[in-house]
Amino acid sequence: MMMATTTRVDDRPDDFLAPGHPVADARRYHSRAYAAAEEERLWPKVWLMACRLEEVEKVGDFVVFDIAHESIIVVRTAPDTVKAYYNVCQHRGRRLKDQSCGNTGKFIFCPFHGWRWTIDGKLDRVINREDWDDHPGYFDDKNLAEVKVDSWAGWVFISMNPDVEPLLDFLGPVPGFIDPYRLDECRIHWYKTIRFPCNWKTVINAFNENYHVETTHSQLNKFGLSKSPAFVRGKHAHFRVEVAAGSTSGQNLGSARNFKDLIESIEIRETERYDWLLALSTPYSVTAAQRLRSEISPDADPAAIVGKFRQLHREEMEKAGAKWPETINGDVVAAAGIDWHLFPNFIFLPSIDGALVYRARPDANDPEHCWYDVWWLSRFGPDNQPDWKHETFHSLEEARGVNRFLEQDFSNLKAVQKGIHSRGFKGSAYNPVQEVEVIHFERMLDDYIGADAAR
Ligand code: FES
Ligand SMILES: [Fe+2]
Structure with missing residues (x-):
């Protein structure tokens, strides 16, 4: 039975920080008992992001969404209808689909004795x-x-819980912050899956705060140091970077101390981010940054420079036939911040250019491994739709070189997974301002699974 969940809006995690308060049991990150409890009390109870709508664009298109020992087929059954089924034959239980995606035509066929639906x-x-x-x-x-199946912002969600609350209730205040980004208008640019040597929650928490950036991504420090306060929003949470006045980039432009001027800072930020991360910055924003110097004086007011950059960014996006998201403005960006964790296993970073999306799924047989899915969704003109291909890597070693920036994050995962086994580890300590997403995640897990499930 699902345990009662508590909605906490904008509160502070005082209970986790009180002296002597029991910290989250590290065994939840490696014990089989806890993984089994997740299979019973978490995965079948919540809404889970299964895929993008464009992955099931045509009638008959399907995606198989695997979560622990369960497997779900998401299939488009009509131009305006997507359905989802357990991936299991009702004759003798064979998985119906062995492949992860494709087009099944008008039927779903079992390759064992030939029953067909x-x-x-x-x-x-x-x-x-x-x-x-x-x-x-x-x-x-x-x-x-x-x-159950529903969609929001271009994502298909499924729930195995027949009594689950409506998706919009589950999302709570999230659409109010995110709908202006018009992520439904974005399309997959690239999509990769990597098998990681750590628990799925270790991955979520690695992307659940910005507190690590100054150390793990120290190449960004030249743009100025920033803090990223985090906030609880219903079952979910997000963090903001304290942004420079007038910036709609969601990034702190910082002092121009390390650069000739602000224009150089913007240009280097855009080109480096595109180069290292292949996301959040795009050819549109990079070209706009490169045009900046010939379009505005470096002595202009910083807000005017940022405004000019946005104007050029828009010009470049529209030149390519893509639609500029009119509804995004400085207030929207300031309120939404840069990173959202949708409980339990879905993280995304919304931006003008699209969204960087992470999802972590447990390895069904090993709580110390998981599958990490990462998408970059961007904006394209109707004649410039990207030709993407889902790539899967079976180890971190195999994935070496796929993304210079994210590999900095990956470098901590195996080491954390090893470290938490130590007798000397007293349990996680939390930053009460910048790690609120992590704390809230632990509390939500307690609500669904119970604090003692790892024993
Ligand atoms: S198991 Fe599917 S038809 Fe027999
Ligand atoms: Fe990171």
């Missing part, structure tokens, strides 16, 4: 059906087992 989930064909002639009604409950 329409994509609406109705049993359509049984080989030697006459063998059941003396058993009327035998097939009445043999349609595919359906799971």
Whole structure:
């Protein structure tokens, strides 16, 4: 049974910080008992992001979403309808789809004895059906087992919980912050999956705060140091970077101390980020930054320089036929911040150019491994739609070189997973301002799973 959940809006995690308060048990990051409790009390209870709508664009397109031991088929059944089923044959339990995506046509077929369902989930064909002639009604409950499906901001969510709250209730205040970004208009530019040598929650927490940036991504320090206070929003949480006045970039432009001027700072930030991360900055913003010097005086007011940069950014995006998200303004960016954690396993960084998206899924058989999915969604013109291909890497070693920036984050994961086994580890200590997302995540896990499930 699902345990009661508490909605905490904008509160501070005092209970986790009181002297002597028991910290979250580190065993939840490696124990099989805790992973089993997640399979019973977490994954089947919540809404989970399964894929993007554009991954199931045409009727018959399907994506298989695996989560722990469960596997769900998400399939487009009509131009305006997406359904989801457990990926299991109602005859003898074979997984129906072995491949992770494709087009199934009008039917879903089991390769074992050939039973077949329409994509609406109705049993359509049984080989030697006459063998059941003396058993009327035998097939009445043999349609595919359906799971709940809904979508928001271009993402398809599923829930195995027939009594789950509506998706919008689950999301709570999140759409109010994010809808202006029009992420539904974004499309996948690249999509990678990597098997990581750590628990899925170790990954979530590595991306759940900005406190690590000064040390892990020290190349950014030249743009000025910043703090990133985090806030609870219902079951979810986010953090903001304290941004320079007038900036709509979501990044602290910092002092121009390390640069000739602000223009150089913007240009280096955009080109480096595009180079290192392949996301959040785009050819649109890089070209805009490169045009800046010939379009405005370096002595102009910083707000005017940032404003000019945005104007050029928009020009470049529109030149490529992509739609500039009119609804994003400085207030929207200041309120949303740069990073959102949607409980339990979905993180995204919204921006003018799109969204960088992370998802962590447990390895069904090993709580010290997981699958990390990362997408960059961006804005494209109708004639410039990206030709993307989902790439999977079976180890960090195999993935070496895929993303210079994210590999700085990856470098901590295995080491954290090892470290938390130590007798000398007293349990996580938390920054009460900048690690509120991590604390809230631990508390939400307690709400769903219970604090003692790792024992
Ligand atoms: S197990 Fe699927 S048809 Fe027999
Ligand atoms: Fe990072």
